[in-house]
Amino acid sequence: MSKKALYLLGIAITIILGTFLYVNFCCNCSMKTPVVDTEKVPVAAAQDATLVPFILNGSGIDYHANDNIKFLKNSFAVILPVGDSVSIGVENLKTFLIANPKQKVTITGYATSDEKNTTAFENLGLARANDIKKFFVSKGLPDAQFDTKGEITDKWKMSLDTLFGPAKYEFAASEATPAATDEWSVLKDKINGDPLILHFNTNKSSDKLTDVEKQKVADLVKYMEHVKDAAILVVGHSDNVGNRDSNVVLGQKRAEFSKTYLSKNGIESSRITTESKGPDEPIGENTTAEGKANNRRTVITIK
Template sequence: MSKKTTYLLWILLVVVIGTILHWYLCCSVCYTDKNCITTTNNEAVTPETKNPTLLPFSIKDDNGSLSFSVNESFNFKKSTFSIHDSISTSINNGIAMIKEYLDTNGNKQINITGYYTNDEVNNSAFPNLGHARANAVKNYMTFKGISSKLINTNGQLYNDLIADNNHILYGPLSFDMITKTQDSSKDEELLKTACDRIKEEPLMLYFKTGQASINLTKQQRQKFADISACVDKLNVKVHVVGHTDNTGTPENNLKLGQERADFVKNYLIHNGILPTNITTISEGQNKPIADNNTDEGRAKNRRIEITIN
């Protein structure tokens, strides 16, 4: 056998071995896997697209005659709790129907559950973004004449929500008409207890010099939700008191305390508490709770107390 022939045979052998290895390592896997999809270099893989979720504005009383549904709802942008766009005539007609039903059925209430997803940022004062959205819709219904005493709000995680290309969520809410029961009375007693606790232990916010934002802890968010519910259900007012340390003159500190109280008032308004339900006052440096001779003590005295009365 000539050297040329031997050389050609070796080339052929390499090609055969390479083909066998390619089949064993690659093609055989796809051949046995029905879910395996292969593409050529000229084929583009089209990503899967999902339609935006649409939860309609729908409410029904299983123990009564109310039944309303329309294929639209209150919409929100991702990571926000302000209602997006204007409210349609159909939804307003539904709210008018709900108001009439509540006016003629004194033992009924509405539960509004707002939904949110894990990838959203909660920039509200509520424990979660869903609760804040439910509260925004509650405020709109109150504006349309439904008593806030008849509306309960809460939030719930719902990761199946899909926004559109403009990051808008369509109707991330559900509505239920319920009948007052003994459990409802228990809930009212629990709320009264929570309101009494707030009077004894106000929500405290501490400020650094020049601070222009408020970041609440988990416990503070829950206390804020309780304050909001106390205002809605018991007709109490929110009282915001500004305090300072003794750095500077008493006159300037009185002004500074008022500025901080007004700043917090605007924050509360942004989170759904009506301006008419908020009063503000400054105590300046007059009511310290710690020693102004230490940095730690002065930090505790630079505070805002939010309570109800």
């Protein structure tokens, strides 16, 4: 082979080898890594798409948690246990409400239009609001400081069959706290704001009170001793087992039993009025044993 041919062959081999090396080792060098414009990416895109934060926001309280109270679709019952961050928020709310006894909180529960309402409440959202209230009260929050509402919405954030946080909490402007010198007005507000509630087994009564209930009795006695024109109202309630007339009678018997108990503890019976609502004002579901137990009660307040 001539020198010229060898020279041309060397050039060709160099070109082929150079092309091979470029394609296999250097091609990616010229490719640019795509840059994400973070200003155009919503924050929620990096989070759980089902996120509905647990928010308690009012004058004197501001708590946010990414976790929330959850419900199964078509169910009114809070899924227990709740997350730690929700529990911390509930404890913060408890401290806040006890320090502000005139503060009212409205719980609005939500349900979607395609969910079935099998409760006695007018809609599933209201049933959920009442179960949240029940959960709060079970943690020591004052029952009297909550109101409940229910609303139906077209959709809510879900994961499979679980709804995340279908509720909101509205804090009404609290009234001014009575002057510290008006001791008896303060005590009356305390008694009626978190009244003495006695519960009963079916067709049975018991005078075994907890320490908290005994303190409430002591507050009633103290108030009645110092406010001579005051009177006590005892209202008896029942579950819905049996016919209504029998339950009204049973509610009255419970009210009379509570009146007798108060009389034995120093309150004149002539200053105690009793009445019965029977099954007409339930606070729990009469479809469950726990709900029925909550409904079998007397509520004792200052008139």
